Every structure is written in structure tokens, then in C-alpha cells.
Amino acid sequence: MTATEKPRTFRAPGRVNLIGEHTDYNDGFVMPAAIEFAAYVEVNQRADRRLVVRSENYAETREFDLDDPEPRPQGHWSDYVRGVAVTLERAGRHITGADLRVRSDVPMGAGLSSSAAIEVATALALLRDVQIDKTTLATLCQRAENEFVGVRCGIMDPFIACHARAGHALMLDCRTLEYRLSPLPRGVKLVIANTMVRHSLAGGEYNRRRAECEEGAAFFGRSLRDVTLGDLERERGELAEIVYKRCRHVITENARVLAASVALEQGNLPAFGELMYQSHRSLRDDFEVSCAELDALVDIAGRAPGVYGSRMTGGGFGGCTISLVQEQHVEAFREAAGRVAIVYVSGAVEGAGEL
16 A cells, blocks of 8 residues: 655765775775766655565565564665665664665676665665754664675765765765865766676675774774784784784775875875775785786776776775776777776766755
8 A cells, every 4th residue: 555645766876986995894094986876766655564665677576564573684685775774763763664666777796885875775765854964874874784784884885875075085084984075176087997797795705804804903902093004013923914914904005095185185196096006906915805807907007098096996806996087088998998897987976865
């Protein structure tokens, strides 16, 4: 039974992370930007307490009772939608039943935050006219993925989906949730090259890397955000080599994000780009989340004219690279990278809201 209501549609963008990988869940710094790909949730209110969710991407419908006393994930795409509903209810945000039609053009399994886009758009659709602070919304969506879906993601993805501004990158302090928006210079495009190597962050490797970071933090008795490279080197002999390498990536990556923020504020894109290349090498060698296809794309970028910098982006184990490319050289780079990947060109776009 569906209540009479004009359908409303809410949108949340995917994101690309320019620099700062695997630092968010270590209380560190990240610098994402929202991209032109997005998730859309159309909502009609129901007069009962049921959610009927239709995915246009999968051509499937799932139905849930909001009063189910023990909701459990099913290992299914609908977990991202249901998890948001469950989390909102548990947070005291009483929601009504609804018919939801979900679609997304964010490439899935590519490290472009398709899940957070669905979650944020779903949360906005379920809340509709309820006023909610954007940061609160982001933390609730993170909680849904952590506690219901079972992926121990950090705050970055839902945060940028909520707070993004067109034409800007966002540097986020993942401990304090303070952020600064920095304009991207005109004439520069975000070029994303998708290896089409699929990864599943719920499959274990992401959580394993996080556990290795936590082992390092436990050894030092504080967040890796607060450990210096000098601290790490002094204790190297006491740490397992793999934990040492994971810590070294996080510590040096945080320093790179801070340096990249300064470079962007100064309009120094060559310096920003060099930091991107350094980040990729660290992710490849110390954090070991790259792969041959990602490395090949970064090599192509390094030889191409008009490319300031390039790196893998996202959790790793496949997915995409991000390159900062001068607009006049985008087509040449698209042709070179397109021989081994699917290439998307985007500007930095606005965050989530109602269409």
C-alpha cells in the first residue's frame, strides 16, 4: 500500500581521491573530489512500515520490514540500502516505509565510492524533509557500512559525497572532521582510468590492511597519525617487517597530503603531481595494494605530455588510477590509456542533494 506523494529524487556523487590513501581510518588526512558519476534514489512514501527497493542496475526488487527485530545483512546489493535504514532507526531517526528506485552510474568495484554514493542518496531519500547536519549524515552512512554491511571503511567517502563543492578538492582531517576546500585550477581535468580489474573490499584484504595498521598503532600506544617517521625508524627492529611497511606508508602519506594541500593552494601543480607519483610508489611497495594493471597506467601517465601526476586511487587490488591532466592534452592521454583501460574524464562536482 503506497501513500499518495509525488516521487522525489536524491543524488549523491562518487568520488576520486587525489591523494591520501588508507589514511582515513588511521585518523589521518585525505584529499578527495566528487566526480560527475552519481547514484540516484527516487522515493515514494508508503503508508506502512515496509521498504520496497528496486535496483535498475540489477533489475531486482527486495522488500524489508522496518520493524524486523533482528535485521541481518544478506551479502547482497540491497544491504547498502537496508543498512542505512537500520542505522537511521537505531540512531533515533524514525523513518516511514517507502518505495525506492535506485540507480547508479558510478562504476562498481572501481574504487570510486559507489557504495557511499548509494548510502548517502538513500539516507537523503529516507529522511526527505528532515533537517540533518551533513557531517552527521556522513557518519551515519559510515556506521551503516561498518556495522551492517561489514566493511570497515573510513569517513572519507560519505564525507565528500555530502560536503563536496564544484570545482574544488577537499582536504579532510579524519580525526577532527575539519576540512578545507581548495579550488582546482582551470584548464585541469580529473582523468580516471579503470583497469576493469574488480576488487571486493569486503573480501578480506582491506580489513587485513586495517588490522596491520591497528597492530602498529597498538605497539606505539597511539594513532599512526601521531607517530613520526623518526619514531618508526627507532622501533623498526621491534616490529614485524610487514607492520613496519604498513606504518611507513601511512606516516609518509599523511605528510604527502599536507604538502599537497600547500601545493594546491599555491597553484603548484608540478609539485602536487610529484607527490601523487610518490604516493603510488608507497602504495605499491609499502602497502602492497597496487597491481600490474595499475602500475602500467601510472607508467603511461608518467610518459605522457600534459600530465602533472598520477596514482592508483581507492582501496586497491584493482580499480582505477587518477591523473591530473592539462585540458588540451586530455584526448591524447585518453587514447594512450584507453588501450589498456576504460577512461573517464570529469570535473569536480557538487555534493549530494535533491534534484
